[in-house]
Amino acid sequence: MTARVSNGPEEGALTAMTRTKREIVTEFRTAEILEAAYRVFAERGFDEATMAEIARAAGVAKGTLYLYYPSKQEIYEAALRQSAVEVDARTKAALERAAGVDGKIRAFIETKLRFFEEHRDFFRLTERAYGYPARHASQHARLVDELRLGQVKLLDQILQQAVRRKAVRPVRTEAAAFAIFDLTRSIVTQRLRGASRATLDDDIAFAFELTWKGIGYR
Amino acid sequence: MTARVSNGPEEGALTAMTRTKREIVTEFRTAEILEAAYRVFAERGFDEATMAEIARAAGVAKGTLYLYYPSKQEIYEAALRQSAVEVDARTKAALERAAGVDGKIRAFIETKLRFFEEHRDFFRLTERAYGYPARHASQHARLVDELRLGQVKLLDQILQQAVRRKAVRPVRTEAAAFAIFDLTRSIVTQRLRGASRATLDDDIAFAFELTWKGIGYR
Amino acid sequence: MTARVSNGPEEGALTAMTRTKREIVTEFRTAEILEAAYRVFAERGFDEATMAEIARAAGVAKGTLYLYYPSKQEIYEAALRQSAVEVDARTKAALERAAGVDGKIRAFIETKLRFFEEHRDFFRLTERAYGYPARHASQHARLVDELRLGQVKLLDQILQQAVRRKAVRPVRTEAAAFAIFDLTRSIVTQRLRGASRATLDDDIAFAFELTWKGIGYR
Amino acid sequence: MTARVSNGPEEGALTAMTRTKREIVTEFRTAEILEAAYRVFAERGFDEATMAEIARAAGVAKGTLYLYYPSKQEIYEAALRQSAVEVDARTKAALERAAGVDGKIRAFIETKLRFFEEHRDFFRLTERAYGYPARHASQHARLVDELRLGQVKLLDQILQQAVRRKAVRPVRTEAAAFAIFDLTRSIVTQRLRGASRATLDDDIAFAFELTWKGIGYR
DNA sequence: CATGAATGAGCCTTCATTCAT
DNA sequence: AATGAATGAAGGCTCATTCAT
Numbered sequence: 028m029t030a031r032v033s034n035g036p037e038e039g040a041l042t043a044m045t046r047t048k049r050e051i052v053t054e055f056r057t058a059e060i061l062e063a064a065y066r067v068f069a070e071r072g073f074d075e076a077t078m079a080e081i082a083r084a085a086g087v088a089k090g091t092l093y094l095y096y097p098s099k100q101e102i103y104e105a106a107l108r109q110s111a112v113e114v115d116a117r118t119k120a121a122l123e124r125a126a127g128v129d130g131k132i133r134a135f136i137e138t139k140l141r142f143f144e145e146h147r148d149f150f151r152l153t154e155r156a157y158g159y160p161a162r163h164a165s166q167h168a169r170l171v172d173e174l175r176l177g178q179v180k181l182l183d184q185i186l187q188q189a190v191r192r193k194a195v196r197p198v199r200t201e202a203a204a205f206a207i208f209d210l211t212r213s214i215v216t217q218r219l220r221g222a223s224r225a226t227l228d229d230d231i232a233f234a235f236e237l238t239w240k241g242i243g244y245r
Numbered sequence: 246m247t248a249r250v251s252n253g254p255e256e257g258a259l260t261a262m263t264r265t266k267r268e269i270v271t272e273f274r275t276a277e278i279l280e281a282a283y284r285v286f287a288e289r290g291f292d293e294a295t296m297a298e299i300a301r302a303a304g305v306a307k308g309t310l311y312l313y314y315p316s317k318q319e320i321y322e323a324a325l326r327q328s329a330v331e332v333d334a335r336t337k338a339a340l341e342r343a344a345g346v347d348g349k350i351r352a353f354i355e356t357k358l359r360f361f362e363e364h365r366d367f368f369r370l371t372e373r374a375y376g377y378p379a380r381h382a383s384q385h386a387r388l389v390d391e392l393r394l395g396q397v398k399l400l401d402q403i404l405q406q407a408v409r410r411k412a413v414r415p416v417r418t419e420a421a422a423f424a425i426f427d428l429t430r431s432i433v434t435q436r437l438r439g440a441s442r443a444t445l446d447d448d449i450a451f452a453f454e455l456t457w458k459g460i461g462y463r
Numbered sequence: 464m465t466a467r468v469s470n471g472p473e474e475g476a477l478t479a480m481t482r483t484k485r486e487i488v489t490e491f492r493t494a495e496i497l498e499a500a501y502r503v504f505a506e507r508g509f510d511e512a513t514m515a516e517i518a519r520a521a522g523v524a525k526g527t528l529y530l531y532y533p534s535k536q537e538i539y540e541a542a543l544r545q546s547a548v549e550v551d552a553r554t555k556a557a558l559e560r561a562a563g564v565d566g567k568i569r570a571f572i573e574t575k576l577r578f579f580e581e582h583r584d585f586f587r588l589t590e591r592a593y594g595y596p597a598r599h600a601s602q603h604a605r606l607v608d609e610l611r612l613g614q615v616k617l618l619d620q621i622l623q624q625a626v627r628r629k630a631v632r633p634v635r636t637e638a639a640a641f642a643i644f645d646l647t648r649s650i651v652t653q654r655l656r657g658a659s660r661a662t663l664d665d666d667i668a669f670a671f672e673l674t675w676k677g678i679g680y681r
Numbered sequence: 682m683t684a685r686v687s688n689g690p691e692e693g694a695l696t697a698m699t700r701t702k703r704e705i706v707t708e709f710r711t712a713e714i715l716e717a718a719y720r721v722f723a724e725r726g727f728d729e730a731t732m733a734e735i736a737r738a739a740g741v742a743k744g745t746l747y748l749y750y751p752s753k754q755e756i757y758e759a760a761l762r763q764s765a766v767e768v769d770a771r772t773k774a775a776l777e778r779a780a781g782v783d784g785k786i787r788a789f790i791e792t793k794l795r796f797f798e799e800h801r802d803f804f805r806l807t808e809r810a811y812g813y814p815a816r817h818a819s820q821h822a823r824l825v826d827e828l829r830l831g832q833v834k835l836l837d838q839i840l841q842q843a844v845r846r847k848a849v850r851p852v853r854t855e856a857a858a859f860a861i862f863d864l865t866r867s868i869v870t871q872r873l874r875g876a877s878r879a880t881l882d883d884d885i886a887f888a889f890e891l892t893w894k895g896i897g898y899r
Numbered sequence: 900c901a902t903g904a905a906t907g908a909g910c911c912t913t914c915a916t917t918c919a920t
Numbered sequence: 921a922a923t924g925a926a927t928g929a930a931g932g933c934t935c936a937t938t939c940a941t
Contacts, residue, residue: 074290078933126354213424230420476928641868645870666856676895744904
């Protein structure tokens, strides 16, 4: 990650290389484990997933998992968080590129649908997270809500602006933001369960239209 | 299960009485267990719930649970199913009473919101069900989908009629039905998480308006 | 344990019998487990002892252990405590029976030596306890010290009386009590390690004489 | 281990120097590790101590420990042995300096009390060793007994001489040696547990007097 | 020589399910 | 029919030891 200028020609270079190598290996392992955990948690859910299975999926020994994460719970949260970060980044980028309130809302819907179309595990992971056992609720529920609220806020801000500019009717923006968020989830669910026979574009158009008319353009 | 041949008339009468008693007790126990399971599963989720806890909540011994249900899994499914039956019944009744497409859709939303407002456990139980481990997926996912589809179909039929009668624009009715179903879930979720500070009536109005405008009245 | 007077001749008797039976079984199991734990802990020490081994020694399944004790740690403490209680009881009884300061000190030594001669596991269990890991120190060390102090106090009281009556020279009684206690331990250790080829009576006489001369008879 | 044949004189010199360096480094590392192991084992006991902790305390990597010792067990034994060697050396020196049977016994007690007063870790390490798991008993118990016997023999020889010279009554010398050894331990234990409020000199005097009267001077 | 990442055996504990009473 | 004691499989986690760099 960080380039280092060394004075001594060999020793410096060696040290630099060693460090970099280690960092690379660590990053690689971390990513590998997360990727595996990702798949396993999506497939099984938190409780049914076993560390043995995650290890197997990651191609490492059980003990190795604990070199990178202190507990099953933390692997889970890391996987969840990483997923969220990726979605968030994509969504934000898409929203910035898009013009107009309608453009932004459509972009939101489209990004989500396209993203989850390719990353089904991700969606299942998130989806499971909502109905999580109460025992870990304090840590867990907070995280899930946080991630969800991040997304909702993006929409909320757009809607607030839209209301101020009278681009839509004076709707309760936060509630509407939640609604749009969940409606998008709804469409994704249908697609992933194979319930929707429509094309992706059709589903995007459908979701947008429903939303756009719902919140009342002028 | 086992047929019993009785010789005398009195013994027969006795058997009949006994049977009836048994049946009553059985029904009573079954209901008691289900009610307990219901609360516990809603509180803990499937994996975190223990048979011991359910037994305690039901006021019976652990072994007794197995006299009425063959496994934890089946208790869970029975609880889920019973919940669904109750919601279904309420919804159907409300839909019958309501007049007009708009009236029926509003009734659908209202029924759900009011019902879950009072039966939070029920909602949590259902909500958890969506993210259920894949191990039991074959049995379980099918059940959850079935329950969900039952509700969606009610909406779908209303929408189909509405489209035919040109009361709404020609939307893809099934997809719209799913959307309305999930939008309702969304509002309930917000209310139950304490996120919505609006009155129940406001939320009902909000959800209906969004939907109604969304599917495009004329 | 507690007798119950029942009014109904049969039902009462049945209930009473059932209760008693259960209590007996519970007591039996508890004793059985403790006895096994006792042997295993004496043989292996706390850390090297496994629950599996204790279960095997007790003739029950691993899970059964947890029906009677909440953790390995608690089994250990219970074993230790029971041992201590037994020794204490014996010692106290012997001290009461004995006459005179010299008689009581001799009785203390004799009781210990005879008891440990027959209950070697017990001694090893206690002996191990002194060098116990610091992790559990708070709970554990306190218990061990408590047990030890109980014994030392018995001796201390005798010595105090003896000093007051000028039966021995004005020695620091508590320190002397500790010394007598540990000297007894010392002799036991030698016997148990097979280092002493003397008869039990000889060892008792030897220990007493050393002590008695040490604290200074007149 | 492996002999190396050197061709040129310079290379030989270099090798010699390298060897010396290596030996120095090896000695240094060995001492460093032992010193660390020493502290950690005293603090935690054998089982609770981890190789990682010892490595950290020694300022080396875990793997390095295995370059100097083949196993945890052997590090433990080496630490124990080294401690014993130090005590033995001190004791022998003190005994040689002291005159008369009484002087020697007093010297024995004094040396031990003073030494442990400053090296509490050492005492705890030794103390723990007595209650060691039987699994490694063959190797371990033998070592502990050996160390203990070494000390006891020193006392035994003094006592034998004293008996021969009729400086004390004709007591069983080995048993008395054990007793003196354990009585010293007892006093140390009391001091280290903070139970004794007496000065070091008082405790030395107390222990000596008890012993000296016990074995019966004339 | 030194390192520390990787390994995997092993342990405590939980809990669904069974079965004798 | 009801009980709850007993079972034992399974899982998260630790840590001594190895080995590629």
